[in-house]
Amino acid sequence: xxxxxxxxxxxxxxxxxxxxxxxxxxxxxxxxxxxxxxxxxxxxxxxxxxxxxxxxxxxxxxxxxxxxxxxxxxxxxxxxxxxxxxxxxxxxxxxxxxxxxxxxxxxxxxxxxxxxxxxxxxxxxxxxxxxxxxxxxxxxxxxxxxxxxxxxxxxxxxxxxxxxxxxxxxxxxxxxxxxxxxxxxxxxxxxxxxxxxxxxxxxxxxxxxxxxxxxxxxxxxxxxxxxxxxxxxxxxxxxxxxxxxxxxxxxxxxxxxxxxxxxxxxxxxxxxxxxxxxxxxxxxxxxxxxxxxxxxxxxxxxxxxxxxxxxxxxxxxxxxxxxxxxxxxxxxxxxxxxxxxxxxxxxxxxxxxxxxxxxxxxxxxxxxxxxxxxxxxxxxxxxxxxxxxxxxxxxxxxxxxxxxxxxxxxxxxxxxxxxxxxxxxxxxxxx
Amino acid sequence: xxxxxxxxxxxxxxxxxxxxxxxxxxxxxxxxxxxxxxxxxxxxxxxxxxxxxxxxxxxxxxxxxxxxxxxxxxxxxxxxxxxxxxxxxxxxxxxxxxxxxxxxxxxxxxxxxxxxxxxxxxxxxxxxxxxxxxxxxxxxxxxxxxxxxxxxxxxxxxxxxxxxxxxxxxxxxxxxxxxxxxxxxxxxxxxxxxxxxxxxxxxxxxxxxxxxxxxxxxxxxxxxxxxxxxxxxxxxxxxxxxxxxxxxxxxxxxxxxxxxxxxxxxxxxxxxxxx
Amino acid sequence: xxxxxxxxxxxxxxxxxxxxxxxxxxxxxxxxxxxxxxxxxxxxxxxxxxxxxxxxxxxxxxxxxxxxxxxxxxxxxxxxxxxxxxxxxxxxxxxxxxxxxxxxxxxxxxxxxxxxxxxxxxxxxxxxxxxxxxxxxxxxxxxxxxxxxxxxxxxxxxxxxxxxxxxxxxxxxxxxxxxxxxxxxxxxxxxxxxxxxxxxxxxxxxxxxxxxxxxxxxxxxxxxxxxxxxxxxxxxxxxxxxxxxxxxxxxxxxxxxxxxxxxxxxxxxxxxxxxxxxxxxxxxxxxxxxxx
Numbered sequence: 001x002x003x004x005x006x007x008x009x010x011x012x013x014x015x016x017x018x019x020x021x022x023x024x025x026x027x028x029x030x031x032x033x034x035x036x037x038x039x040x041x042x043x044x045x046x047x048x049x050x051x052x053x054x055x056x057x058x059x060x061x062x063x064x065x066x067x068x069x070x071x072x073x074x075x076x077x078x079x080x081x082x083x084x085x086x087x088x089x090x091x092x093x094x095x096x097x098x099x100x101x102x103x104x105x106x107x108x109x110x111x112x113x114x115x116x117x118x119x120x121x122x123x124x125x126x127x128x129x130x131x132x133x134x135x136x137x138x139x140x141x142x143x144x145x146x147x148x149x150x151x152x153x154x155x156x157x158x159x160x161x162x163x164x165x166x167x168x169x170x171x172x173x174x175x176x177x178x179x180x181x182x183x184x185x186x187x188x189x190x191x192x193x194x195x196x197x198x199x200x201x202x203x204x205x206x207x208x209x210x211x212x213x214x215x216x217x218x219x220x221x222x223x224x225x226x227x228x229x230x231x232x233x234x235x236x237x238x239x240x241x242x243x244x245x246x247x248x249x250x251x252x253x254x255x256x257x258x259x260x261x262x263x264x265x266x267x268x269x270x271x272x273x274x275x276x277x278x279x280x281x282x283x284x285x286x287x288x289x290x291x292x293x294x295x296x297x298x299x300x301x302x303x304x305x306x307x308x309x310x311x312x313x314x315x316x317x318x319x320x321x322x323x324x325x326x327x328x329x330x331x332x333x334x335x336x337x338x339x340x341x342x343x344x345x346x347x348x349x350x351x352x353x354x355x356x357x358x359x360x361x362x363x364x365x366x367x368x369x370x371x372x373x374x375x376x377x378x379x380x381x382x383x384x385x386x387x388x389x390x391x392x393x394x395x396x397x398x399x400x401x402x403x404x405x406x407x408x409x410x411x412x413x414x415x416x417x418x419x420x421x422x423x424x425x426x427x428x429x430x431x
Numbered sequence: 432x433x434x435x436x437x438x439x440x441x442x443x444x445x446x447x448x449x450x451x452x453x454x455x456x457x458x459x460x461x462x463x464x465x466x467x468x469x470x471x472x473x474x475x476x477x478x479x480x481x482x483x484x485x486x487x488x489x490x491x492x493x494x495x496x497x498x499x500x501x502x503x504x505x506x507x508x509x510x511x512x513x514x515x516x517x518x519x520x521x522x523x524x525x526x527x528x529x530x531x532x533x534x535x536x537x538x539x540x541x542x543x544x545x546x547x548x549x550x551x552x553x554x555x556x557x558x559x560x561x562x563x564x565x566x567x568x569x570x571x572x573x574x575x576x577x578x579x580x581x582x583x584x585x586x587x588x589x590x591x592x593x594x595x596x597x598x599x600x601x602x603x604x605x606x607x608x609x610x611x612x613x614x615x616x617x618x619x620x621x622x623x624x625x626x627x628x629x630x631x632x633x634x635x636x637x638x639x640x641x642x643x644x645x646x647x648x649x650x651x652x653x654x655x656x657x658x659x660x661x662x663x664x665x666x667x668x669x670x671x672x673x674x675x676x677x678x679x680x681x682x683x684x685x686x687x688x689x690x691x692x693x694x695x696x697x698x699x700x701x702x703x704x705x706x
Numbered sequence: 707x708x709x710x711x712x713x714x715x716x717x718x719x720x721x722x723x724x725x726x727x728x729x730x731x732x733x734x735x736x737x738x739x740x741x742x743x744x745x746x747x748x749x750x751x752x753x754x755x756x757x758x759x760x761x762x763x764x765x766x767x768x769x770x771x772x773x774x775x776x777x778x779x780x781x782x783x784x785x786x787x788x789x790x791x792x793x794x795x796x797x798x799x800x801x802x803x804x805x806x807x808x809x810x811x812x813x814x815x816x817x818x819x820x821x822x823x824x825x826x827x828x829x830x831x832x833x834x835x836x837x838x839x840x841x842x843x844x845x846x847x848x849x850x851x852x853x854x855x856x857x858x859x860x861x862x863x864x865x866x867x868x869x870x871x872x873x874x875x876x877x878x879x880x881x882x883x884x885x886x887x888x889x890x891x892x893x894x895x896x897x898x899x900x901x902x903x904x905x906x907x908x909x910x911x912x913x914x915x916x917x918x919x920x921x922x923x924x925x926x927x928x929x930x931x932x933x934x935x936x937x938x939x940x941x942x943x944x945x946x947x948x949x950x951x952x953x954x955x956x957x958x959x960x961x962x963x964x965x966x967x968x969x970x971x972x973x974x975x976x977x978x979x980x981x982x983x984x985x986x987x988x989x990x991x992x993x994x995x996x997x998x
Contacts, residue, residue, distance in 0.1 A: 042661060042665035043665040043666070047665075071648070071649070073661070074665070076962055079962070079964075080962065080964075083747075083748040083961075083964050084645070085648070086748065086749055087749075088561040088566075090566070101964075104747060107750070108750045196944050197856075197942045198942045198944075251834065252833050252853070253832055253833040253834040253835075253856055254856075254945075255853075255941055255944050255945040256828065256832050256855055256856035256940065260668050261668055263668075264470075264668040268470075397964065398963065401962075401963055405946055408944075408945060408946060409945070412946065414858055414945055414946045415946065437802075440797060441802060444798065444802060444804075447794060447797075447808075448808040448812055451812045451814070451871065451874065451875065452811050454815075454826050454827065454830060457837055458826050458829065461829055469829075469835060473835045473836065473837060473840040474837070474840040474841065474844055515723045518719040518720070518722070519719060519723035521719065522716050522719045522720050526711040526715070527711040528711075528716075537720065540724075541727060544727065544731050545928070546928055546980070546981060547731060548928075548976065548977060548980065549932070550934065550953045550956060550957060550973055550976065551738050551970075551976065551977045552730075552731065552735065552738065554738070554741070554969070554970065555733070555737035555741070559730065573726065573730050576730070577729075577730030578731075580723055580726065580727045584723075637819065638819035640819070640821050640935050641934060641935075641957075645961070655819070656822075656935075659819070659821050659822060659825070660821055663939070674825075674829065677822045677825050677826065680822055681818055681822060685817065688814060689810075692810055696813065696879050
């Protein structure tokens, strides 16, 4: 009896799984050349809607000819997966990769030099207007900017009004910022939403802090080892971050929530500010509408460096696997897709979805109801200079990881500023 | 037993049982609450039997495919591991060795795996799979088979050793071949231990996550635990959906447990009491 | 039997098992150890660096904190499980109405995928949306509210409690199986001698259950060193790795930081530590057994 039950279940299970696998397989033969696009979010349709609709549009226009399919997982898993895929030759034809990791791939000969592509498509090269320079080395043009990132603080005007706090401006200082946080806290909201679980990268608003303490001026010295990371400038900068934490800016459970949870706090009006970039604009329009404002961050009176800095930078690159060139048809499909991705039509889709594309085409702009994006465009109107890359994108993978860890350590009180910076020096020494 | 002590025992038993079951009940309750309620008032009761979280989870997660993959990997792994470990355990426990040392050496070697954590093996196993060109869900089969060898050997040899020798001798007298002996004579007698092993390994594979997290990259290959983790990574802010998904994964397991409770308990205790 | 015990049968029938086991269990250990002496980012070729990873490991405060966390988890889970599982087993070994049903329910957490266990407990322990802090608020004990998970100190203790919940029923069942093996006459003899229940347990039951207790101990030791999903789901090791266990720290170094060489050296050390603890325990226990 016992054995019968087992065998019945095993047989049933086998049958069920056969059916499941059969139904899972595509039923129709498709002549289209299929290329894979590895992306850093698990659910592109919701988390990268613009890229998703660019791909969908491309697929529709090229039906039966080319087809782009996503290989999608969250940022940390994506990075792990691409590494593993690189070791066994299963990299997707096109994939997003963090700027800190791309040079390694390039050195290992895994990436296709896209100089040919740019030479064949002079209009795209013009439209990129130098944005692509961040991703070239001795091996050539190993990547192209995925988008153009504008990063800083978004704030909820309604919550500021309720707390009786003035909106931040280009001239708001750090001390005023601390005041602002305290008053917001008193009014019963979380002043600044942030989550650290699996989201070390979600520190975009602090890139502006680093820049205002001379990151761009000193990065070469940091990298060569001439100046340690633990120096007066960065120590002052980290102290400011810890001051924000002490003022009670962050949610109590920041260690158990992720970037997405933190964003949710801002979306549903329980947090007054949230640091992020243009990729979240559409979501804010939907949830907060015209209540949303954008701000670069506080000015630091104790810093000797230029404070008039915006943050409009090339995002991480998308790269093409060198193996794609082994198959003429795949290469053709890749080139066609890139042509579309960096073309005017895709740029239009980007603007409509509140994303700044890395290309510049005339006659594209945001509509009036794109509140979040328009607030960014207004902020950009001050015409300040902008670094050629976001500070966190100028480091090697190991040091970048440590920068994230260090920043969040300071925010959560696990590290002092000096500890946090020492750890970056150690990470550099371990390379 | 005096009365006071008896009453006390009942109270204690019910209290402990409640504490153990409470997290499940809590989960079940949360699954009927809206996202906003879960965050804003964690302690409030659901407003009614709202199944929208379940609808959400079912819509966004490809349950048939996840179950299909899990079952497929499960069935193949268990068929392979049962076949090979039954044969080797037969040799170790029933056949004659001139050197007893060799017998215990083979046994000891195969048992060693009980104390090896899979985490040291993850990356190397990935490389070995690449070498054999085993990818996606197919890459899970051999690690699962290998992970089961120690446990199966322990249980099978223990059981087979205890069977009387006369049975084999009688069969051999009747002119049985080695295959007859294994398949027609020994296997039927080992039914109950085989059932225990099957159930035990079904649960292991059902719940396994570390290997799955390294081997599976394509959503079409996801097994249940990997799907659960993926769902959580994808819909981080859909707390209701995550809870509903967890409940949907738990329920079949609990049904399975209810059906085979006796074997499961036997298997787990046999492994431990004898080990 | 004798004439069927031919060499070629013996070899032929054991070879598949030995082959699979050697390739997928033993060989990977050797590979891991080899990687642990190299610097390898996952791309290109690993570079041999000698003992460097191990030297770094001994100077790495995060290694020590994850070591400490693992030990906290181990000691707390060990104490809780050993004592409480045994007491619950004594309780449930009585003839009570519905005891089998209760046993089944207490056992049920052991069936659930650890990854789901982690998810469930987030909703109980999370400082903001969890049941526990909510309850404390409700009954006016807000002062006792803690960051049960995700703070700087409590996470490993909470993980131990979660693990305790998950394993309790399993170990209770093993203890009950052990209790059932004690011959009834011995217990009756103790009763006739007028032993009180506590004395009976101390001087009769526990000494009779040496093997079972030892097996449970080994199960807890090897089990604690495999806790992974619970940490991953509750805090992901954060903030700043302060709640990482050896296993999650090794996983995160290998797969998140792509420092395969260092990650493998951590894995190797973790493996050695768990073997050592098991070994020490066995040695002490065996020794005692011999003396008596």
